[in-house]
Amino acid sequence: MTHKKISTVVIGVLAAFISFAVCAQDSPVGLWKNIDDVTGKPKALIRITENNGELTGKIEKLFKEANEDQNPKCDKCEGANKDQPVIGMVILKGLKKDDDEYNGGTILDPANGKIYKSKLVLEEGAKKLNVRGYIGFPWLGRSQVWVREQ
Numbered sequence: 001m002t003h004k005k006i007s008t009v010v011i012g013v014l015a016a017f018i019s020f021a022v023c024a025q026d027s028p029v030g031l032w033k034n035i036d037d038v039t040g041k042p043k044a045l046i047r048i049t050e051n052n053g054e055l056t057g058k059i060e061k062l063f064k065e066a067n068e069d070q071n072p073k074c075d076k077c078e079g080a081n082k083d084q085p086v087i088g089m090v091i092l093k094g095l096k097k098d099d100d101e102y103n104g105g106t107i108l109d110p111a112n113g114k115i116y117k118s119k120l121v122l123e124e125g126a127k128k129l130n131v132r133g134y135i136g137f138p139w140l141g142r143s144q145v146w147v148r149e150q
Contacts, residue, residue, distance in 0.1 A: 028055060028102060028120055028129055032146040045149060048092065055102055055120070057092030059110075076113030086110045095120060107133045116141060 028048045036043050045061040064070050073083050081089060094105030095118060107118035116133035123130055127148050134141025 026122070026126055028122060028126075031060070031149040032057075032129055033149050034131070034144055034146045037142055037144045046091065046146070053096055055092060055095040055105065056090055057107075058090050059087055062087060072110075074110045074113060077108070077110065078113060081108065081110075081113075092118065107131065109133065 027050065029050050030048060032046050032048060033042050034044050034046055035041070042063045044059050044063065046057045047060050048055055048057045050056075062070070062072070064072075072086050074081050074086055074089060075083055077084065089108070089110060091108040091110065092105060095102040096104050098104070101119050101121045103117075103119035105118050106115050108115050116135060117138075118134070119132045119138060121130040121132075122128070123145075129146040129148070130143055131146055132138055132141055132143045
């Protein structure tokens with residue numbers, strides 16, 4: 001191969017990596033710190049992954065006070081999540097990209113064991129994630145802002 005062909009291949013490979021990195025930031029995939037909408041304090045770190053176009057979010061860490069249970073179980077959950085550790089629990093399921101938001105999935109609130117419909121919207125250059133849980137219609141619910149950790 002000539003130097004010109006090698007340079008062209010190297011530039012093409014670099015361009016592909018750069019475009020992949022830019023696209024990855026336009027996605028909720030990554031680690032997020034959720035902020036309690038009532039207290040304004042961080043509650044947990046949630047890792048969002050994508051598989052076959054569907055987003056899933058799993059709790060990796062809880063921010064608890066020293067006098068609180070550091071590894072609580074979901075005693076208010078039903079079904080397979082009943083009495084399971086909250087750390088490692090999948091709380092987001094089935095969200096799919098729909099224009100500028102992700103919807104069609106659910107979110108579990110381990111504090112009350114309830115499952116809500118959910119939608120996500122990236123904000124501030126994908127540094128923040130508006131997470132909405134609702135019953136029936138999006139305006140019948142509550143939102144939290146999650147902050148990207150990585």
